[in-house]
Amino acid sequence: MDESRRSGPAAGLPRLPLALLRRLLPHAEREEVLTDLAAEHAERVGRHGVAAARAWLWMQVAGSVPALVRRSWWRGRTGFEPASSRMRPGGPGLESWIMDARYAVRRLRTRPAYALLAVVTLALGVGGTAAVWGIARGLLVAPLPYAREGELVAFWNPFDWSQAEFAHLRPDFPGFRRVAMYRTTGVILAAGDEAPRVVPAVSSSAELLEVLGTRPLVGRGFQPGDDASGAEPAAVLSYGLWRELGGDPGIVGRRLRLNGVERTVTGVMPEGFWFPDPSVRVWLTFALDPEDGSGNYALVGRLAPGRTVAGMGDALRRITASLGERFRYPEQWDKTKNASLVPLREYLVGEVRPALLATLAAMAVILLIACANVAALMLGQVDGRAAELAVRTALGAGRRRLLQQLVAEALLVGVVAGGAGAALAAGAFRLLVGALPLGALAAGAALDWTVFWAAMAIALAAALAVTVVPAASLWRGDLRGALGRQRTAGIGGRGGRVEGALVVAEVALAVMMAAGAALLVRSVAKLRAVDPGVATRGVAVLEVAMPADETPARHLQTVRELEAGLAAVPGVRAVGAAKRLPLRGGGDNWGIRVEGRPELASSTTYLRLVSPDYLRVMGVRLLAGRGFEAGDVGRAEPPVVVNRALARKYFPGLDPLGRRIAYADAWMRIVGVVDDVAEGKLTDPAAPAAYVLFGGVPYLPPAVALVLRVAPGREPAAVLEAARQRIRRVAPGAAVQQATTMTQVFAEAIGPARQLMSLLALLAGLALVLGAVGVYGVISHYVSRRGREWGIRMALGLRPARVLGHVVGRGGALVAAGAAIGVIGFLGLARLLSTFLYGVGTADPLALGAAAGGLLLVGVVAALVPARRAASTDPAVVLRET
Amino acid sequence: MSAAAPLGAFEEQVLLAVVRTSAEAYGMSVRRELEEVTGRDVAIGAVYATLDRLEAKGLVASRRAELAGQSRRLFALTGAGGRALAETRAMRDRLWRGVDLAGLLSGGIP
Numbered sequence: 001m002d003e004s005r006r007s008g009p010a011a012g013l014p015r016l017p018l019a020l021l022r023r024l025l026p027h028a029e030r031e032e033v034l035t036d037l038a039a040e041h042a043e044r045v046g047r048h049g050v051a052a053a054r055a056w057l058w059m060q061v062a063g064s065v066p067a068l069v070r071r072s073w074w075r076g077r078t079g080f081e082p083a084s085s086r087m088r089p090g091g092p093g094l095e096s097w098i099m100d101a102r103y104a105v106r107r108l109r110t111r112p113a114y115a116l117l118a119v120v121t122l123a124l125g126v127g128g129t130a131a132v133w134g135i136a137r138g139l140l141v142a143p144l145p146y147a148r149e150g151e152l153v154a155f156w157n158p159f160d161w162s163q164a165e166f167a168h169l170r171p172d173f174p175g176f177r178r179v180a181m182y183r184t185t186g187v188i189l190a191a192g193d194e195a196p197r198v199v200p201a202v203s204s205s206a207e208l209l210e211v212l213g214t215r216p217l218v219g220r221g222f223q224p225g226d227d228a229s230g231a232e233p234a235a236v237l238s239y240g241l242w243r244e245l246g247g248d249p250g251i252v253g254r255r256l257r258l259n260g261v262e263r264t265v266t267g268v269m270p271e272g273f274w275f276p277d278p279s280v281r282v283w284l285t286f287a288l289d290p291e292d293g294s295g296n297y298a299l300v301g302r303l304a305p306g307r308t309v310a311g312m313g314d315a316l317r318r319i320t321a322s323l324g325e326r327f328r329y330p331e332q333w334d335k336t337k338n339a340s341l342v343p344l345r346e347y348l349v350g351e352v353r354p355a356l357l358a359t360l361a362a363m364a365v366i367l368l369i370a371c372a373n374v375a376a377l378m379l380g381q382v383d384g385r386a387a388e389l390a391v392r393t394a395l396g397a398g399r400r401r402l403l404q405q406l407v408a409e410a411l412l413v414g415v416v417a418g419g420a421g422a423a424l425a426a427g428a429f430r431l432l433v434g435a436l437p438l439g440a441l442a443a444g445a446a447l448d449w450t451v452f453w454a455a456m457a458i459a460l461a462a463a464l465a466v467t468v469v470p471a472a473s474l475w476r477g478d479l480r481g482a483l484g485r486q487r488t489a490g491i492g493g494r495g496g497r498v499e500g501a502l503v504v505a506e507v508a509l510a511v512m513m514a515a516g517a518a519l520l521v522r523s524v525a526k527l528r529a530v531d532p533g534v535a536t537r538g539v540a541v542l543e544v545a546m547p548a549d550e551t552p553a554r555h556l557q558t559v560r561e562l563e564a565g566l567a568a569v570p571g572v573r574a575v576g577a578a579k580r581l582p583l584r585g586g587g588d589n590w591g592i593r594v595e596g597r598p599e600l601a602s603s604t605t606y607l608r609l610v611s612p613d614y615l616r617v618m619g620v621r622l623l624a625g626r627g628f629e630a631g632d633v634g635r636a637e638p639p640v641v642v643n644r645a646l647a648r649k650y651f652p653g654l655d656p657l658g659r660r661i662a663y664a665d666a667w668m669r670i671v672g673v674v675d676d677v678a679e680g681k682l683t684d685p686a687a688p689a690a691y692v693l694f695g696g697v698p699y700l701p702p703a704v705a706l707v708l709r710v711a712p713g714r715e716p717a718a719v720l721e722a723a724r725q726r727i728r729r730v731a732p733g734a735a736v737q738q739a740t741t742m743t744q745v746f747a748e749a750i751g752p753a754r755q756l757m758s759l760l761a762l763l764a765g766l767a768l769v770l771g772a773v774g775v776y777g778v779i780s781h782y783v784s785r786r787g788r789e790w791g792i793r794m795a796l797g798l799r800p801a802r803v804l805g806h807v808v809g810r811g812g813a814l815v816a817a818g819a820a821i822g823v824i825g826f827l828g829l830a831r832l833l834s835t836f837l838y839g840v841g842t843a844d845p846l847a848l849g850a851a852a853g854g855l856l857l858v859g860v861v862a863a864l865v866p867a868r869r870a871a872s873t874d875p876a877v878v879l880r881e882t
Numbered sequence: 883m884s885a886a887a888p889l890g891a892f893e894e895q896v897l898l899a900v901v902r903t904s905a906e907a908y909g910m911s912v913r914r915e916l917e918e919v920t921g922r923d924v925a926i927g928a929v930y931a932t933l934d935r936l937e938a939k940g941l942v943a944s945r946r947a948e949l950a951g952q953s954r955r956l957f958a959l960t961g962a963g964g965r966a967l968a969e970t971r972a973m974r975d976r977l978w979r980g981v982d983l984a985g986l987l988s989g990g991i992p
Contacts (some may be wrong), residue, residue: 029909036909064926071927087946
């Protein structure tokens with residue numbers, strides 16, 4: 001091939017076609033064919049002219065390429081080498097690759113255990129990583145469905161803004177192009193003959209869709225004046241809801257009954273649009289009341305052109321100054337003090353980021369472990385083939401050629417693992433979405449082809465990375481020496497240092513994973529042990545959206561009828577109702593006044609609207625006085641039951657019984673004190689709360705939670721269906737929002753740590769198994785390398801127990817080193833988990849110790865199997881072989 | 883060796899071209915012979931691919947030799963190759979037997 005380069009193509013000869021042909025010709029034929037073509041070309045130039053000769057040459061190449069590609073394929077497949085090429089065998093790259101691929105297939109087929117282990121190991125890592133990446137990409141990387149999302153920001157104190165504040169600022173939001181106010185809610189949708197159902201909705205000012213900058217698919221969004229009092233209420237549907245309602249573009253202008261109010265559908269948003277989370281299905285305007293001071297809304301704005309979040313300091317100062325002039329704020333939630341803006345992306349998906357990143361990191365660790373395992377496996381294969389490779393080298397095979405074969409084998413494993421991994425990712429995708437603490441954002445995670453391509457790319461990259469280790473061993477290794485060693489019983493063979501390092505790394509990674517899982521297990525155990533102050537067993541829960549078009553008296557009556565109706569459901573002992581359940585994140589703060597203490601700074605407590613039986617059904621402990629009685633309903637001076645925290649805060653050292661407090665100007669007398677209940681989050685400190693009967697304050701809850709105490713020994717979940725049907729009969733205009741149990745409510749209150757724990761525990765188990773396989777493989781290989789040496793030494797009197805001890809000791813030392821590195825590594829990475837921990841530090845010795853100890857145990861057991869094999873070597877057999 | 887497999891049309895042509903160029907049968911000379919006799923421009927790659935296949939079937943043999951100062955892969959017909967050509971021709975003759983060429987050329991099938 002060098003000669004031809006020297007002679008080179010004659011002047012005037014097109015180079016490109018010949019270079020192309022050259023790549024497809026076997027070594028032995030190159031020179032001849034290219035020279036002949038050049039000669040014929042020159043002849044044709046003389047006969048027919050340059051252009052014709054050139055055209056002929058191109059035609060020759062064009063006609064030859066398909067035939068030569070087919071021949072390369074055929075030669076690679078059959079291994080055919082003509083007799084004339086014996087002195088210079090070998091062909092174009094394609095041919096040798098095909099030969100290597102075929103050889104790899106044959107090799108893998110004759111070693112099914114190795115092939116299966118490598119493929120399955122890699123597929124697990126690849127599939128998991130691809131699936132989590134698919135979810136993370138959708139939520140963290142993919143653009144939000146809004147125009148120029150970089151300009152969008154969320155205001156401080158979300159869901160604490162009032163209509164009055166918004167109305168005051170609305171004419172001029174300095175630094176903003178436009179600002180909208182919104183809150184999430186649920187509306188009862190009654191369409192056709194179906195049972196009314198609750199649909200997650202957003203209730204907003206007319207600016208919302210303009211701020212987000214997304215055009216509706218059909219019809220129009222909101223327009224200024226849609227939220228003026230007396231204006232026609234507008235509704236914009238999500239693509240999904242529109243499809244459910246028939247997908248008719250003519251829906252615009254039609255009327256839809258939402259919360260008992262006829263609304264005109266003005267538009268439909270495009271597919272893929274969501275705000276503020278993918279569960280919301282309809283966006284509504286409402287008549288703004290500039291006098292309403294209750295804080296329920298969040299603000300979202302689009303910055304004026306040229307503005308950045310960092311450069312909004314002056315604008316925020318003007319906004320807070322304007323708020324401070326108009327409103328008086330109590331000290332603890334002064335909106336003028338903590339003004340800040342958060343980029344909308346961070347505000348909407350920031351909360352799921354730590355969990356996603358922790359999972360992605362965990363999956364990547366699994367992938368690394370898998371790679372280390374496969375690398376060790378391949379290294380073992382290369383060592384096991386030392387003699388074969390040495391023979392091939394002696395016969396003239398270049399190292400490059402041997403490497404190419406290795407790479408072909410790895411790529412083959414990679415392609416198969418990629419396919420299997422992609423299938424795994426697709427199968428586990430929904431499962432994973434459910435296992436991750438994504439909340440409402442889970443609806444936005446969708447499986448698509450990018451996951452498949454990701455799996456393939458990751459698998460191939462991993463396969464290539466994996467070859468680096470055996471390739472380096474091949475490159476360095478003295479292959480000719482291997483032939484000699486083969487005869488001298490392997491004494492003095494390499495120490496398997498690379499393999500050892502791989503296992504140490506693998507164990508370190510597995511320890512990190514196990515430590516993370518152990519920390520979460522400890523956190524969740526501590527969270528489970530928290531006493532929420534209410535019964536978590538034997539209580540069924542039905543959250544019901546009330547008919548919106550009822551008079552106050554009728555509304556109260558409906559609640560009573562629901563209670564009575566549900567009490568008659570078989571298996572139900574008692575029924576209570578409340579505006580809001582504990583453990584659901586708080587809310588419903590009301591300003592409190594205490595009789596005789598006008599000097600008390602204005603402050604608020606939780607106010608819980610309940611039915612007389614609620615406290616009893618929920619198992620709230622009574623500390624003093626009495627609970628509610630049926631006769632309390634409608635009393636001129638409503639009774640109130642307060643919790644311990646309220647009594648301690650407002651009546652320190654006094655007996656609160658018989659004293660009077662007021663909410664919303666309704667004075668009531670304290671008749672009882674109950675124990676604190678986890679009103680907000682499970683881990684919140686006790687907060688003052690007062691229980692008032694429905695109707696005690698002038699407020700009609702749009703939804704109530706009905707709690708059903710079931711008979712002892714009955715599953716609360718078992719009565720839910722009958723309860724649903726009863727509700728439909730008793731109150732046809734009401735809609736069941738959610739049917740669940742207090743056990744479930746409590747489990748959800750434990751929060752994302754619970755879901756992440758299950759996932760990490762699963763992955764840690766996987767890491768443990770993979771680590772054990774790695775230890776087993778490497779120690780097995782070590783034993784087989786040293787087997788003859790031990791056989792001889794045992795023949796000379798070495799006791800088998802010493803061999804056993806030596807082998808297990810070696811395995812143990814590797815695992816111990818890995819465990820130590822893993823613990824140190826974990827301490828560096830534990831920050832990722834800190835947001836999920838409760839009651840344990842990231843350096844919890846128990847969790848770290850358990851993780852390291854567990855791996856040590858598994859590692860020693862994995863080493864014990866080959867160790868026993870080594871100890872039971874029969875010296876006679878070894879001596880005969882030698 | 884593989885007398886059972888009948889020769890393809892192009893295989894037959896290449897084999898005959900090898901015979902016709904006898905002592906000087908190499909890739910380009912075979913290609914040139916085919917072009918001169920058939921009047922079709924044949925791609926050199928196709929010739930080599932076919933020669934490879936024929937050699938794998940044992941119908942031609944190749945060896946490396948010097949020819950006019952150039953190292954060449956020279957092809958020669960094997961005994962099996964000769965038999966295959968003879969069989970192919972015999973088969974064709976059998977097929978032609980009883981076919982009235984004059985009638986075909988005058989248009990229309992009798």
